[in-house]
Amino acid sequence: MKKYKTAKTSSPFTLEPSPLNIPCVILSGGKSSRMGEDKSLLPFDKYNTMIEYQYKRLKPFFKETYISAKQNKFDFEANIIYDNNHEIYSPMVALEAILKYLKNDEKIFIITVDAPLVQINTILDLYKNSSSYEATVAVCEEKIHNLCGIFSHSLYKSVTELLNNDIHKINYLLRHSNTNYIQFPENGDFANINDKTEYQNLLSYYKPL
Incomplete structure (x- = not known):
């Protein structure tokens, strides 16, 4: 059975941004099949879209912030990393391009x-535990969040081979x-969120800062 390390609680970030000297990439190139529409373009908080919310809330805490997507579908200015393959919807394809x-x-x-x-504190905990690993990802109640973590460039060869x-x-x-x-x-x-019900539940759960 896989053993997981418990994150050490870090001091909360203050309201003043303290940028990490690494880039952040937000994956926004999925197919959103179960949602029936592009979930990245659904409204969230005070923003027109969820992707704008994610981009603008994370941007102050990183050296650079990017969006991974197949095309520019956004109504705000952002740094975009485009997938190399426009026909296959795969996080591995996105990871290779990133x-x-x-x-x-x-x-x-x-x-x-x-x-x-x-939370930013969660991201900071992942970063603090990533120094000697190729990847450091979050686990919650035995569920591995494969796409919430720190990834090293040393994975590029393995990604290409896969x-x-x-x-x-x-x-x-x-x-x-x-x-x-x-x-x-x-x-x-x-x-x-993967479907309309989860989206509505998320809106009910979320409390603006």
């Missing part, structure tokens, strides 16, 4: 657009890499 584009960055924080409640063998599961990559799994308490921070 690692290739950010080749000069040793570590990159990656998160999905549909996890808008993940895609060449038509393997698209991020979980497979993590299992065959030097991955650190960090346990976090269940407090709703990792809630994400």
